[in-house]
Amino acid sequence: MFRVVLYGQWKWSRIVVILGSVAGFALPILSVQGATSDPQRAMKAGELLSVIRSWGVLYPVLAAAIGLLIAIATWTPDHRGRHVLALSLPLPRWRYVLLRFTAGLVLLVPTMLGVLAGALLASATATLPPGLETYPVALAIRFALALAVAYAVFFAISAGTTRTAGIILGLIGTVIVVQVVASTAGIELDLTSPVQAVVMNWPGPLAIFTGRWMLIDV
Amino acid sequence: MFDQIDPRSPTPLYAQIASRVRVAVAAGALRPGDALPSVRHLASRLRVNPATVVQAYRELETEGFVELRQGAGTFVREVRAERRAGERAHQAATLVRRMIAEAGRLGVSVEELHSAIADEMGAKAS
Amino acid sequence: MSNAVEIRELHYRAGKSFAIEDLDLSVPTGSIYGFLGPNGSGKTTTIRLILGLLRPRSGTIRVLGEPMPLRAPAVLGRVGFVPEQPHLDPTLTVCETLRFREAFYPTWDGDWAGRLLQTFDLDPHHPFGKLSKGQKGKVMMLLALAQRPDLLVLDEPTDGLDPVVRRDMLAALIDYVSQHGATVFISSHLVHELERMCDWIGVMDNGRLVSELPMERFKNGIKRLLVSAAPAETESAPFSVLARDRNGAATETWLVRGWEPGMSTWFDARDASLQSVIDLDLEDGFVELLRTFRTPHGKEVR
Numbered sequence: 001m002f003r004v005v006l007y008g009q010w011k012w013s014r015i016v017v018i019l020g021s022v023a024g025f026a027l028p029i030l031s032v033q034g035a036t037s038d039p040q041r042a043m044k045a046g047e048l049l050s051v052i053r054s055w056g057v058l059y060p061v062l063a064a065a066i067g068l069l070i071a072i073a074t075w076t077p078d079h080r081g082r083h084v085l086a087l088s089l090p091l092p093r094w095r096y097v098l099l100r101f102t103a104g105l106v107l108l109v110p111t112m113l114g115v116l117a118g119a120l121l122a123s124a125t126a127t128l129p130p131g132l133e134t135y136p137v138a139l140a141i142r143f144a145l146a147l148a149v150a151y152a153v154f155f156a157i158s159a160g161t162t163r164t165a166g167i168i169l170g171l172i173g174t175v176i177v178v179q180v181v182a183s184t185a186g187i188e189l190d191l192t193s194p195v196q197a198v199v200m201n202w203p204g205p206l207a208i209f210t211g212r213w214m215l216i217d218v
Numbered sequence: 219m220f221d222q223i224d225p226r227s228p229t230p231l232y233a234q235i236a237s238r239v240r241v242a243v244a245a246g247a248l249r250p251g252d253a254l255p256s257v258r259h260l261a262s263r264l265r266v267n268p269a270t271v272v273q274a275y276r277e278l279e280t281e282g283f284v285e286l287r288q289g290a291g292t293f294v295r296e297v298r299a300e301r302r303a304g305e306r307a308h309q310a311a312t313l314v315r316r317m318i319a320e321a322g323r324l325g326v327s328v329e330e331l332h333s334a335i336a337d338e339m340g341a342k343a344s
Numbered sequence: 345m346s347n348a349v350e351i352r353e354l355h356y357r358a359g360k361s362f363a364i365e366d367l368d369l370s371v372p373t374g375s376i377y378g379f380l381g382p383n384g385s386g387k388t389t390t391i392r393l394i395l396g397l398l399r400p401r402s403g404t405i406r407v408l409g410e411p412m413p414l415r416a417p418a419v420l421g422r423v424g425f426v427p428e429q430p431h432l433d434p435t436l437t438v439c440e441t442l443r444f445r446e447a448f449y450p451t452w453d454g455d456w457a458g459r460l461l462q463t464f465d466l467d468p469h470h471p472f473g474k475l476s477k478g479q480k481g482k483v484m485m486l487l488a489l490a491q492r493p494d495l496l497v498l499d500e501p502t503d504g505l506d507p508v509v510r511r512d513m514l515a516a517l518i519d520y521v522s523q524h525g526a527t528v529f530i531s532s533h534l535v536h537e538l539e540r541m542c543d544w545i546g547v548m549d550n551g552r553l554v555s556e557l558p559m560e561r562f563k564n565g566i567k568r569l570l571v572s573a574a575p576a577e578t579e580s581a582p583f584s585v586l587a588r589d590r591n592g593a594a595t596e597t598w599l600v601r602g603w604e605p606g607m608s609t610w611f612d613a614r615d616a617s618l619q620s621v622i623d624l625d626l627e628d629g630f631v632e633l634l635r636t637f638r639t640p641h642g643k644e645v646r
Contacts (some may be wrong), residue, residue, distance in 0.1 A: 225539040262516075263524050323620070
């Protein structure tokens with residue numbers, strides 16, 4: 001069953017997957033343009049960091065866009081018929097939703113790999129001023145998570161029932177609110193420690209999008 | 219042979235089908251040993267309930283016009299000449315009855331009907 | 345199991361305006377059940393309830409012996425559904441569409457699907473979205489039949505399609521029913537189509553099942569009488585007179601219910617003459633039934 005669902009979704013979102021992979025690959029490489037020229041014209045650390053930072057804004061944008069488009073493509077075939085035909089299939093609703101969700105996740109992988117490949121290549125070819133390090137893997141993982149979160153959120157919204165969307169968004173919102181309240185009250189509350197172990201410190205899953213996306217940093 | 223089945227007629231569909239077969243046998247269009255279309259094939263072609271065709275064939279079997287052979291199909295039986303003539307007479311009587319009723323509805327008298335028949339027959343003969 | 349579909353005391357409400365009240369409906373196993381009713385009477389809603397797509401407020405629904413919507417995922421494997429609108433994935437080709445559905449139904453018959461493709465004259469590599477309306481309808485019928493279901497539920501499957509396509513689709517349906525002995529529940533506006541093949545008729549009006557009878561009894565329930573020198577009063581008649589119209593000077597046409605052959609003596613006793621008794625076809629019978637049901641004195645015909 002999974003194979004046919006995946007195939008159907010692939011047919012719908014072929015273009016998005018390809019464009020996403022290309023864009024993901026290109027982004028890190030373009031961001032280190034300034035640093036790949038010859039050592040005589042090497043940038044100063046501060047200059048390079050600000051270039052990296054401005055390109056870094058595009059990562060969450062790409063994650064949100066690809067997540068949105070893949071999520072929409074997941075449900076579009078069923079949406080037109082108001083899900084009547086999908087609901088008349090002989091399997092529980094949750095299983096069908098899981099099939100579609102997983103198929104969409106699989107289709108996100110090429111874009112994630114694109115970012116990883118681009119980041120690794122960019123890191124390898126960049127000449128860095130002293131004191132700076134590259135973090136390609138951390139960046140790629142952060143992007144992957146952001147992409148997955150964006151996809152999950154838009155998937156829920158476009159699944160058709162506002163009730164489900166409300167529940168999911170409510171949960172995410174609650175996590176964020178709790179974290180923010182806890183940090184302002186000075187309470188040590190860590191709801192997202194596994195993720196924090198991999199990337200830098202920030203509160204809540206949606207905040208993955210905020211902050212600075214730095215391929216190269218101190 | 220079966221193409222003018224009319225669900226709107228007061229005669230039930232199975233009776234119409236059976237009647238067609240009887241007429242065909244009486245006229246010699248269906249010979250002894252000929253196979254009738256299978257239930258599946260006829261029902262599908264006429265877009266009627268298969269049970270209707272089964273009912274028609276069963277009635278014909280009861281009357282002795284056909285025999286149902288298990289696994290092989292439905293076949294026309296040998297029917298005596300008098301039987302066939304009797305069937306034709308029955309069909310003729312039905313036709314005439316219908317014509318007289320229709321004439322009544324149209325306000326045509328029996329005499330007018332008679333002369334019309336004579337005219338038509340005369341025209342046909344010449 | 346005597347009934348393929350059994351609905352008892354069903355209540356359903358959607359918003360303030362539309363409701364299905366106290367619905368009792370039975371589809372005998374192996375029958376071809378025609379479901380008639382004007383637009384908005386609740387036919388599609390009833391079908392959705394049968395398929396477990398909607399949950400009733402109260403009452404029971406059993407499909408192939410199993411309660412719905414509780415056992416929907418298990419039962420739907422044996423139910424072939426042809427919806428009103430053929431909204432499948434438009435990017436998939438006909439062949440890919442078949443393969444998609446095949447993955448969900450263990451009883452799928454690939455050989456027969458292939459033969460139906462040929463019978464319906466469908467190009468397997470044509471994208472579904474680019475098919476004509478008639479071809480889409482054929483694909484929907486094909487998908488439902490290739491599943492080899494025990495129950496077929498069809499919601500206006502031939503609506504808006506040309507006669508040739510309708511003929512092909514229904515011929516394939518009857519062909520399957522002859523082989524498999526499946527039960528068919530079909531709702532349609534095209535009363536004449538249903539008249540040929542249904543052995544049961546259910547009529548829905550305004551959220552209620554107005555009548556549910558074997559076809560013959562339904563059609564024989566109401567008749568037209570051609571009467572000359574018609575008597576003025578009708579109260580003493582043993583049948584109920586639904587309507588009377590003049591046809592020129594001498595005769596009248598009466599629409600009656602509850603007619604039995606011996607009742608012509610009533611006319612003889614009043615120096616009137618009964619010229620003929622005409623059966624109504626299904627469409628007229630359906631129209632008249634609704635008309636009488638909707639008047640203040642109308643009763644249910646059971």
